Amino acid sequence: MTTPFPTARAVRATPEGLLWEPSERWVRGRKGDVTVVDSRHPVLVWEPDVPVPLYAFPREEVRQDLLRPAKNPSTGAHTGSLIFYDLEVDGDLLENAAWTFPADDLAGHIAFEWFRRSGKGLDHWYEEEEEIFIHPRDPHKRxxxxxxxxxxxxxxxxxxxxxxxxxxxxxxxxxxxxxxxxxxxxxxxxxxxxxxxxxxxxxxxxxxxxxxxxxxxxxxxxxxxxxxxxxxxxxxxxxxxxxxxxxxxxxxxxxxxxxxxxxxxxxxxxxxxx
Missing domain, CATH: 2.170.150.40 (Domain of unknown function (DUF427))
Incomplete structure (x- = not known):
């Protein structure tokens, strides 16, 4: 008798139109010398009509002490999201650097901007020991x-x-x-x-x-x-x-x-x- 490969993951959908799947990659995000995200349980999320994915991370794998409720939340910038956070590191404030999705499936997760050029994103992102630029790589793309x-x-x-x-x-x-x-x-x-x-x-x-x-x-x-x-x-x-x-x-x-x-x-x- 055969059994399914134990790490096989299926893409799942939420009522809000989000697609998501767990990732087994170790992902870190840094602002300067400060590690803001250190996650071994990230989730890849695809928003409707956005061709590239982003990561959302369990709250306990995020430096929540560095997050502040956004002064000017970017309501409408991400699918159904109403809760945004500013990130403060060593006196440097990045507005709307992070947010939560309203989907029940993603409750307890925080997503981050990746684009440093926007003034919102972190300085460096890593999957395992390799630095990743612009956006996470899509496992369904060749x-x-x-x-x-x-x-x-x-x-x-x-x-x-x-x-x-x-x-x-x-x-x-x-x-x-x-x-x-x-x-x-x-x-x-x-x-x-x-x-x-x-x-x-x-x-x-x-x-x-x-x-x-x-x-x-x-x-x-x-x-x-x-x-x-x-x-x-x-x-x-x-x-x-x-x-x-x-x-x-x-x-x-x-x-x-x-x-x-x-x-x-x-x-x-x-x-x-x-």
Missing amino acids: VDAVPSSRHVQVEIGGTVVADTHRPVLLFETGLPTRYYVPREDVRLDLLEPTDHSTGCPYKGTAAYWSLRGGTDVPPNVVWSYAAPLPAVGAVQGLLAFYNEAVDITMDGERLERPVTPFTKALSARPGNRQ
Whole structure:
């Protein structure tokens, strides 16, 4: 007779539309040198229409002595949440840094903002001994970097800026395939580096380039990971282009430009006249 794998966990739903599941990862969150969260029983929570999860933690695994009832609660910022907390550490006050969800299933848990840039989040988050950036990684999402011999050409405004038979294709759940091209196969003379950067919990920190004189092209349309996370190490140093803003031809077939959450963001960037 067989028995279910003892650690198998199913995603559960609440009447409020939240999805959640227990996680077995050891998660810590720090503000400066102070550990605010130290949890071996975190819960992953997905809010309606939000593509990435967040963590909620049992109250006893949170430094509740550092929390204060929010002076200006961000009512409506999270699904049905009415109770918010400000976080005070060494005289530094972060407004609405934490909150509770109204769902009975999540009673006794406190969730935290992750985005440090918002002025609300903690400085550092760790799963086991690995630092995690931007948001928790989704256990139901895959990111695969696969070397290929397919013929990929990239055009911007009718000019071929990349042509390769050795791309690395990056497949990420919920996003279009990204085509990473060796630098030797890219017209680097047409690009100029910018000071823009982004972080990804699956890939690492990316640097960006814009098209020289490309007034009709969104800035920061090209990116690269100099030191990607090990799971996608195959893209190290290669350049990728936003499919949403350039023309890509693969094996002689022109691909349609996808419409993604990045489409609106690209069109709204300063300098873009599209």
